[in-house]
Structure formats: C-alpha cells, structure tokens
Amino acid sequence: MSINQNINHINLDFQMPTIFRFGVGAFATLVNEIEALGVKKVAIVSDKGLEQVGVVQKVKNLIKPISVPTVTYTDIEGEPTFQLLEEAVQTLDVEKCDLIIGIGGGSALDVAKATAALCGKGDLTAYLSSEKMIESRTVKCILLPTTSGTGSEVTMNAIFGDEEQQVKRGLVSPAFLPDVAIIDPELTISCPPRVTAASGVDAFTHAIESYIAIKATPLTKIYSEKAMKLFTLNITRAVHNGNDLNARIGMSWLSSLAGVALANAGVGAVHALAYPLGGKFHIEHGVSNALLMPFVFEAIGKTCTEEMIDVAAFLKLGDFKSHPHEALNAVVDYLYQLLSDLDLPTSLSELGVDEESLPLLAEQAAKIDRLLSNTPYKLNEQKILEIYQSAFKGRVGK
Ligand SMILES: NC(=O)c1ccc[n+]([C@@H]2O[C@H](COP(=O)([O-])OP(=O)(O)OC[C@H]3O[C@@H](n4cnc5c(N)ncnc54)[C@H](O)[C@@H]3O)[C@@H](O)[C@H]2O)c1
Incomplete structure (x- = not known):
C-alpha cells in the first residue's frame, strides 16, 4: 500500500x-x-x-x-x-x-x-x-x-x-x-553490559514489532525506522564500551523513538510470548524478548515480506527488492547473531526453563490477545508452543 x-x-x-x-x-x-x-x-x-x-x-x-x-x-x-x-x-x-x-x-x-x-x-x-x-x-x-x-x-x-x-x-x-x-x-553511562544489552534489544524489539504492527501508521513507522537504524550503529559499542558517550547518545535516542512508536502503534507476538517467561521464571524482560525474537520472526515474518525488505535495508543487511523472500532469512540471521554478539543467552534451557512448563507458557501467551491481534500473522496456541519448543533447544545446526 x-x-x-x-x-x-x-x-x-x-x-x-x-x-x-x-x-x-x-x-x-x-x-x-x-x-x-x-x-x-x-x-x-x-x-x-x-x-x-x-x-x-x-x-x-x-x-x-x-x-x-x-x-x-x-x-x-x-x-x-x-x-x-x-x-x-x-x-x-x-x-x-x-x-x-x-x-x-x-x-x-x-x-x-x-x-x-x-x-x-x-x-x-x-x-x-x-x-x-x-x-x-x-x-x-x-x-x-x-x-x-x-x-x-x-x-x-x-x-x-x-x-x-x-x-x-x-x-x-x-x-x-x-x-x-x-x-x-x-x-x-553506569549501566552494566548485561543491562545495556538486554534493555537495548528490548528497545529494538519495540522498533521492529511496532513497524510491522497492525496499528502502525506512517507516523509511527518514521520513529520505528529511525530507531532500527540507530540500533544497528550503536548497540555493540554501547555494550562493549559503556563509556562511549556517542554510542550512549545513539542508544538513548533510539530507546525514546522506539518508545513513542510502541506507545502509538503497540507491539506484538514477541512481547506476548515474553510475558509468561517473566511471570513464571522471572527472566528479565529484555532477555526474554531478545531470545524469542528470532524464533517468532521465523514464524510470522513470511506474512510481512515488504516490511522485512525495509527492515533488512534499515539494518544494512542488503537490498532484497529483487529477491524479496530472502529478506526474512537475512533478518532472522541478524537476530540470532545479536544474541552471541551481545553475550546474551541463546536458548530457554540455558535460562533454566524446564521443558514440561512449555505447554502452560503457551496457554498463557495465547490469551494475550491485545498483543497477538496486533501481529500480522495470528499465532494460535499450538504454533506458540512450537515457537517455545524451538527456543528451548536454541538454533540447531547453525
Ligand atoms: N512501560 C513500558 O512501556 C515498558 C516497556 C518495556 C519494558 N517495561 C518494563 O521495564 C522493566 C525492565 O526495565 P529495564 O530493562 O530498564 O531494567 P530495570 O529497570 O529492571 O533495571 C535493571 C537493573 O539495572 C540497574 N540499572 C538501571 N540503570 C542503571 C544505570 N544507569 N547504572 C547502573 N545500574 C542501572 C537497576 O538498578 C536494575 O538492577 C520490566 O519490568 C519491563 O516489563 C516497561
């Protein structure tokens, strides 16, 4: 459109x-x-x-x-x-x-x-x-x-x-x-690396989820876009050298811009799946979002190909206009890579989540309609369970 x-x-x-x-x-x-x-x-x-x-x-x-x-x-x-x-x-x-x-x-x-x-x-x-x-x-x-x-x-x-x-x-x-x-x-500046990484990826989640949100508008998309561009320029520097003031300025900007986009367009499935992890296992919000994001986008990204082409361009992953279906893979690879680049956990099992709890987590997440209905691909409880199962194991063979 x-x-x-x-x-x-x-x-x-x-x-x-x-x-x-x-x-x-x-x-x-x-x-x-x-x-x-x-x-x-x-x-x-x-x-x-x-x-x-x-x-x-x-x-x-x-x-x-x-x-x-x-x-x-x-x-x-x-x-x-x-x-x-x-x-x-x-x-x-x-x-x-x-x-x-x-x-x-x-x-x-x-x-x-x-x-x-x-x-x-x-x-x-x-x-x-x-x-x-x-x-x-x-x-x-x-x-x-x-x-x-x-x-x-x-x-x-x-x-x-x-x-x-x-x-x-x-x-x-x-x-x-x-x-x-x-x-x-x-x-x-005094923010330790783990908090910088987790809260930084949380801000990025606001940016990417608000960009594809059902409630997104041309105005919110401007904020989401700028936030994603600033994220990729600054996150690694801010995490690995907390005293880098320019990186901190970039991160502060993107966080507020992404917050404005979140406030006016809402977020979606990544947040819906993160909330039960916070409630039951007390995993920090940013860490849950960071870990779930690649698995959720792998599942929902095929319904928003145009947005994935945009996101890939904002993150400087390449121009996918002539081969649109490869944009999603590039974005998902980037999201996985972030976890290791920022020293964040790469599987739910690593975070102490037990496999038996996954069906209950899926049942709880499936009830968060406010967020799931703002996501272009409507996830049902079975699909949510499959995402948790993949995140439990982590990315296999990559
Ligand atoms: N209201 C919203 O729109 C919104 C959006 C996303 C998340 N949240 C909520 O925010 C909470 C997470 O917030 P957060 O990620 O900012 O972490 P946080 O507020 O939980 O802080 C994490 C830790 O970092 C420390 N810390 C914070 N700033 C520091 C600094 N400058 N120097 C040294 N230590 C510092 C804190 O003392 C704390 O121990 C969750 O409850 C989450 O659900 C709210």
Whole structure:
C-alpha cells in the first residue's frame, strides 16, 4: 500500500509526554521543571541498584538548593509486581506529595508513573485488574530513564508481575504519560553490559514489532525506522564500551523513538510470548524478548515480506527488492547473531526453563490477545508452543 493510500484510511492520534527533553546534561534542568510546576512536596521513586550507584543522591543534591520537602521510595528490587505497586501507592498516598520523580530503568519508571496515577484513587482493585480505566492523575510526574531502554518515559504502559497468575501484565492509561520526560544519555553511562544489552534489544524489539504492527501508521513507522537504524550503529559499542558517550547518545535516542512508536502503534507476538517467561521464571524482560525474537520472526515474518525488505535495508543487511523472500532469512540471521554478539543467552534451557512448563507458557501467551491481534500473522496456541519448543533447544545446526 502506498503511503498516501495508507494515510487516507486511518484516523491518526499521536500521544507524547507534555514536554519531551533530550540532551547530554539535560538532567540538570530537572530543578527548573520542579520550580515551574510549583509543587509543595516531592517523592523520588527509584530502585536499590540506582541508590547504590549514587543516582538517587545525585537527584537529592540537585534539588537541595530549592528546599522543597522530599521523600524517597526505593523499595524496588528486580522487575516490579502488582503487590509492590500497591505498597508504593499506599506509602506515597500518606505522604501527600504533589510531584513524583521517577528515575531508573523501566522497573522504577513503571512504578513511579503508575503510583502518580493511582495516588488518591482509594480502592485500587478494579484499576489493577484493568476492569476500570485510570482516566486522569492529580499528582504531577517527571520521568528520567537510566537505561536505553524500555521507553517507559514516553509510553502509556506500565508492566507488572501478577504473582498469582504467574504472568506479567500491562496497565495502559494516558495518565501514565508524564508531564516532563528528561532523557539524558549521561545517566546511562553506569549501566552494566548485561543491562545495556538486554534493555537495548528490548528497545529494538519495540522498533521492529511496532513497524510491522497492525496499528502502525506512517507516523509511527518514521520513529520505528529511525530507531532500527540507530540500533544497528550503536548497540555493540554501547555494550562493549559503556563509556562511549556517542554510542550512549545513539542508544538513548533510539530507546525514546522506539518508545513513542510502541506507545502509538503497540507491539506484538514477541512481547506476548515474553510475558509468561517473566511471570513464571522471572527472566528479565529484555532477555526474554531478545531470545524469542528470532524464533517468532521465523514464524510470522513470511506474512510481512515488504516490511522485512525495509527492515533488512534499515539494518544494512542488503537490498532484497529483487529477491524479496530472502529478506526474512537475512533478518532472522541478524537476530540470532545479536544474541552471541551481545553475550546474551541463546536458548530457554540455558535460562533454566524446564521443558514440561512449555505447554502452560503457551496457554498463557495465547490469551494475550491485545498483543497477538496486533501481529500480522495470528499465532494460535499450538504454533506458540512450537515457537517455545524451538527456543528451548536454541538454533540447531547453525
Ligand atoms: N512501560 C513500558 O512501556 C515498558 C516497556 C518495556 C519494558 N517495561 C518494563 O521495564 C522493566 C525492565 O526495565 P529495564 O530493562 O530498564 O531494567 P530495570 O529497570 O529492571 O533495571 C535493571 C537493573 O539495572 C540497574 N540499572 C538501571 N540503570 C542503571 C544505570 N544507569 N547504572 C547502573 N545500574 C542501572 C537497576 O538498578 C536494575 O538492577 C520490566 O519490568 C519491563 O516489563 C516497561
């Protein structure tokens, strides 16, 4: 379909944070934003790891001169659950803060923005089960990512583990978009290689999945395309030399661009299959996505040949216009190669997943219709099981 035809057939809504600020050193402008919002009490939400590397103290030092009362919430270890979110809301509701500053990777940012939106809402049950939409928020919110990344600072999603169901589930609300997103690549310099690799591939997953998504529009595709081009230029350098500021700048850009594409076009089957792995086996989200991506694309890529030709070109894998069916193979080979290039696991068995659990994982993934229905090839439970089985063994004979 030509781009003009495509534009004629869609109603195009596009959502972003109120202010999106990007730049090396932009972190320092946080203080101006706090003053501009005219708030009386601030909560800093982050995690234990970032407290240890001094990031939380850095925020406190920055805002000390304006003498605004501040509380800190850092009871986040690993990827957050709904129970943790409820605890955060209970704790911060009592504090009556009128601004929440979230600083961290996706885990801290998701808790920060969901807490800001849920403070003052009373009984949370219907909101946490997604029966009731969170329409608005009264607490202001500023988000600063320290990974590149989930793009959480620009999305309407927040992802939590459901311990009872042993799956991860997303809450979606426009109230999760912050008043201000400040993306300062310097904040990512201290990110260790494994987190850089896993969160970097997570961002790439947002880019490639949003590019082929049913809900993709010409506008979201611009963001997805640029994000994929930046990924291939920067990921290896950022993982193997974390002090390379230019690589970190490229990664921060792509993470936010891919986040905007995710927020407006959604993602698909790779995420649907990753969520049960996070819920039951607590595998980091980026690692699950990275590992599943080649196996999922091998299964679904034949239904989006044109997009695979585009993706191959964005990743500089070659021009496949005259032999379109080879584009998918080139993309899948690239996705497999990434795992070893970035020292990421290459099979589910390596991650401690047992083979007997695969049918249950497939049953859970098959229920995530929000994501599966946004994928051009509709996977059923049997096909999903086959993908898990292939990912369990890893790529054989290559
Ligand atoms: N809201 C969304 O749109 C969205 C999208 C994708 C993923 N997610 C969610 O985000 C979470 C994963 O986030 P993530 O991949 O950013 O990892 P993370 O937030 O879980 O952080 C991983 C580890 O890296 C550490 N870390 C982060 N930044 C650091 C830095 N600059 N220096 C040193 N250490 C640092 C953290 O302390 C933590 O120990 C998952 O729960 C996932 O489901 C949300």
